[in-house]
Amino acid sequence: xxxxxxxxxxxxxxxxxxxxxxxxxxxxxxxxxxxxxxxxxxxxxxxxxxxxxxxxxxxxxxxxxxxxxxxxxxxxxxxxxxxxxxxxx
Amino acid sequence: xxxxxxxxxxxxxxxxxxxxxxxxxxxxxxxxxxxxxxxxxxxxxxxxxxxxxxxxxxxxxxxxxxxxxxxxxxxxxxxxxxxxxxxxxxxxxxxxxxxxxxxxxxxxxxxxxxxxxxxxxxxxxxxxxxxxxxxxxxxxxxxxxxxxxxxxxxxxxxxxxxxxxxxxxxxxxxxxxxxxxxxxxxxxxxxxxxxxxxxxxxxxxxxxxxxxxxxxxxxxxxxxxxxxxxxxxxxxxxxxxxxxxxxxxxxxxxxxxxxxxxxxxxxxxxxxxxxxxxxxxxxxxxxxxxxxxxxxxxxxxxxxxxxxxxxxxxxxxxxxxxxxxxxxxxxxxxxxxxxxxxxxxxxxxxxxxxxxxxxxxxxxxx
Numbered sequence: 001x002x003x004x005x006x007x008x009x010x011x012x013x014x015x016x017x018x019x020x021x022x023x024x025x026x027x028x029x030x031x032x033x034x035x036x037x038x039x040x041x042x043x044x045x046x047x048x049x050x051x052x053x054x055x056x057x058x059x060x061x062x063x064x065x066x067x068x069x070x071x072x073x074x075x076x077x078x079x080x081x082x083x084x085x086x087x088x089x
Numbered sequence: 090x091x092x093x094x095x096x097x098x099x100x101x102x103x104x105x106x107x108x109x110x111x112x113x114x115x116x117x118x119x120x121x122x123x124x125x126x127x128x129x130x131x132x133x134x135x136x137x138x139x140x141x142x143x144x145x146x147x148x149x150x151x152x153x154x155x156x157x158x159x160x161x162x163x164x165x166x167x168x169x170x171x172x173x174x175x176x177x178x179x180x181x182x183x184x185x186x187x188x189x190x191x192x193x194x195x196x197x198x199x200x201x202x203x204x205x206x207x208x209x210x211x212x213x214x215x216x217x218x219x220x221x222x223x224x225x226x227x228x229x230x231x232x233x234x235x236x237x238x239x240x241x242x243x244x245x246x247x248x249x250x251x252x253x254x255x256x257x258x259x260x261x262x263x264x265x266x267x268x269x270x271x272x273x274x275x276x277x278x279x280x281x282x283x284x285x286x287x288x289x290x291x292x293x294x295x296x297x298x299x300x301x302x303x304x305x306x307x308x309x310x311x312x313x314x315x316x317x318x319x320x321x322x323x324x325x326x327x328x329x330x331x332x333x334x335x336x337x338x339x340x341x342x343x344x345x346x347x348x349x350x351x352x353x354x355x356x357x358x359x360x361x362x363x364x365x366x367x368x369x370x371x372x373x374x375x376x377x378x379x380x381x382x383x384x385x386x387x388x389x390x391x392x393x394x395x396x397x398x399x400x401x402x403x404x405x406x407x408x409x410x411x412x413x414x415x416x417x418x419x420x421x422x423x424x425x426x427x428x429x430x431x432x433x434x435x436x437x438x439x440x441x442x443x444x445x446x447x448x449x450x451x452x453x454x455x
Contacts, residue, residue, distance in 0.1 A: 010144060042145055047165040047186060048165070048168055048185055052144065053143075054142065054143040055143055
């Protein structure tokens, strides 16, 4: 099981506790997480299911490459972090 | 009497305490970008559109006496595989809600129905008071929709929705830029309206093309729905045939440029505007914040200044930030510099509610 952790900033809007999820791609991990927390989905993904523009996902510290298909592989014991870029005023 | 103010950093509610005395009563969603607010008198529900930036656009609603809860947000349909659609800058057009730019109740005979205009230019409809939204496919799939361009924002945006009070299925919307679009059948079919408008910022062959018009705001007189007023990028236009044809009004001092317009609920000849210097500056003329009012269908305008700052005022009043009460007596507006002004005598005199709110996007009477 991969460990999935969300930025603290998202918690103000929707609860996304740290959790263990199954899945061998970023898409599969997120789908598993959103299956029982559906209101969190649109905070991370846009209407087409792509990663929102200013959200970053790291798998074991490496920024994912496929922001649209979310096909980057996730090892069984990987750490997946969902962060947001800091911008604006 | 009360009104709500949607701002860059929260939603504020203002109440009248006595004549000329208005106070901010509540501050909600503090720190969040609230792009739109609507008080729906048919159901007593208040709606707010939030733009969380990184986390996207979200809609919230509150029933009378209740508390805010997140409701569904308009979402675009799946983009067909392989479809290449670029914006006017050559970048892929996002099929995803970037901003809620219009929110209006449907007709009085259809409580629970609302229309929502978005960036990139699309129209959504809910029939269940915001529990679910459907994109108005015939407009989104209209081949001419792809000719809409950026104006008020980089991407095209649908900012005005005017439902015909005589027939809830007849709806006119305005797009920046894309002109006016009309449906007679509740959104199943659409046609362009708005002959007679004029755009200076396009090549000559497009100057009078209805699709090239940068309408900043569209206002329709409830008691006389054939009358429509348009504050356009190029000036002020008025229609007496429900938007089929428009007449340009050029003799307006200090300027015919602006973003907002409201029309009196029962007198179609009375309308208000907040003028600015066009295009390259976008500040009040001579640093004087004024409201212009016509009472004769645009033949003449008064410049209303009493109570408004007449030196070093650099307020811009966005297209949804000027509001008129349902009885036509009271006006309120908010500006980009966070000032709020109220008039209880149709604009003759104004009192300031605040100088220090965040930039204002929308003002609505409750």
